[in-house]
Amino acid sequence: MPNNKHPETKSPGAGAASTLVMSEPAHGQYMRPSNLHELLTFLDRGSASVLAGGTDLVVMRAEGMVDRAYDIVDIKDVSELRGISLSADGTITIGAATCLRELAKTTVIAPNAITDGAALVGGWQTRARGTIGGNICRASPAGDTLAGVLATNAQLELVSRTSTRVVPGQEFFTGPGRTIREPNELLTRIIVPVSPGGSAYQRFTYRNAMDLAVVGVAAYVEIEDGRCVAARVALSASAATPVLAPDAGNALVGTELDEASIAAAAQLVLNTATPIDDGRGTRAHRRTVLPAIARRAIGIALERALGGHQR
Ligand SMILES: Cc1cc2nc3c(=O)[nH]c(=O)nc-3n(C[C@H](O)[C@H](O)[C@H](O)COP(=O)(O)OP(=O)(O)OC[C@H]3O[C@@H](n4cnc5c(N)ncnc54)[C@H](O)[C@@H]3O)c2cc1C
Incomplete structure (x- = not known):
């Protein structure tokens, strides 16, 4: 304001x-x-x-x-807001004030779409200072951890003096810089559910130096007996909020995740993407590169699922 x-x-x-x-x-x-x-x-x-x-x-x-x-x-002195933990049932809990550098380098949990996003934010100084909670609550459509929150089906815990609510990531973002968080609420934890699949986040930038995503894609895939039994694909910098691309996710389910089915599903992210023209890229170029970035993200998620990572 x-x-x-x-x-x-x-x-x-x-x-x-x-x-x-x-x-x-x-x-x-x-x-x-x-x-x-x-x-x-x-x-x-x-x-x-x-x-x-x-x-x-x-x-x-x-x-x-x-x-x-x-x-x-x-909020930096409130110790219960920091840290990453893995419970006995496999649920990952990330304190909202955990800095992105800690998340990117953690060995507590396997690499996933959220840790990939954390590793891409700014330079190391920004990651040492910036937090996952700040990245989520800033709600930039290009925020690098946001698509991972959606693809991993993470939930966000919002706490006020008198109430606690846990909301699915995809209900949290309402517009550029806007969320359902009330002014008296604090994001305390990001809760990533137990899942046997693998996830990954990839983004496109024009240069490898510090830059915001032109587009980003997070993917989650789960495999049983050689076939994909669950999948989610989420996009950043492709709409007013991070969004799930349900056509792409659904197209992966039932396939063997071979190159052709991944390429076909990746193309379907365009059914969801409504990018804009801005200083970082044109709508046309964003739509051109999105399927390629989606293919890459799905491929890495698949490798991780096959590699036995828990998520
Ligand atoms: C040089 C530079 C490069 C950057 N590059 C990238 C990039 O590549 N990708 C990217 O995604 N971002 C990038 N950013 C943006 C920024 O670093 C991230 O969004 C970072 O994660 C913000 O975290 P923070 O802890 O600094 O948040 P803050 O600046 O402290 O807060 C951000 C917003 O969230 C609110 N907030 C913070 N924590 C909470 C909480 N727990 N509960 C409720 N509200 C909360 C604050 O009130 C504020 O509105 C960059 C920033 C800089 C300066």
Whole structure:
């Protein structure tokens, strides 16, 4: 929301020759609670921005996308929001304040579409600072972990002072930069269900240096007796939100995931993709490269499924 609350003002009693002064924009308070209860109490006021790594928030505040009069609640000291764990039943839980570098390098869980996305965000400095929760809550259509959240069927835990709800990833994103999260809610955990398949995320950028995705594709495949029994394909930078491409996923099911069936399914991502023309690419070019990126993502997911990775 642009900050229009602090326009230029003149000094009191100023005449025609007086100096024009600019009022300092009001800045909210900075708070760094050490426990979740205190954090949620601050958020309950409804006028505070959550600060995780700050790699997006600081820019958003500077550009007036976030009201600078809002308080800032820094979540880095709340230890239960960090870390990656694998439960006995195979469920993966990722704390929302886990930094992307830790996620990209983890050995706690096998490489998957979400860890692939984490490894591609910015440079190592950005990944050391930025968090998975920040990437998800920023809800950029080009966010690199978002398609993985959808392809792995992950759920997001949203907690306020008085309630907890767990929502499927695909219900979370409502538009560019918009989600169903209420201002008093904190994303606390990303919960990836038990699954015997493999997943992967691939993206296209014009250069290998730091860049945002022109398009990205995450895929999940599960195999039994040589045939695909479940599959999901999700796209980033291809619509107003990250989206599942159901035609592509459904086309994989029942096949042996040979080259021809993967290529045919990959082509079907175009039934879902509605990319735009912007500074990073044209709609036409995005639609041209999407099937190739989808083929690559499905191929790596298949290798991982066959390689015995848990997911
Ligand atoms: C140089 C540079 C390169 C980048 N490259 C990429 C890239 O290649 N791919 C990519 O996807 N992104 C990229 N980004 C964007 C950014 O680094 C990521 O989106 C990062 O994951 C944001 O995490 P953060 O912890 O810094 O979030 P913050 O900046 O702290 O927060 C981002 C938003 O999420 C909210 N938020 C954060 N955590 C929570 C929570 N737990 N609950 C509720 N709300 C929360 C904040 O209030 C804010 O609105 C880049 C940024 C920079 C500066």
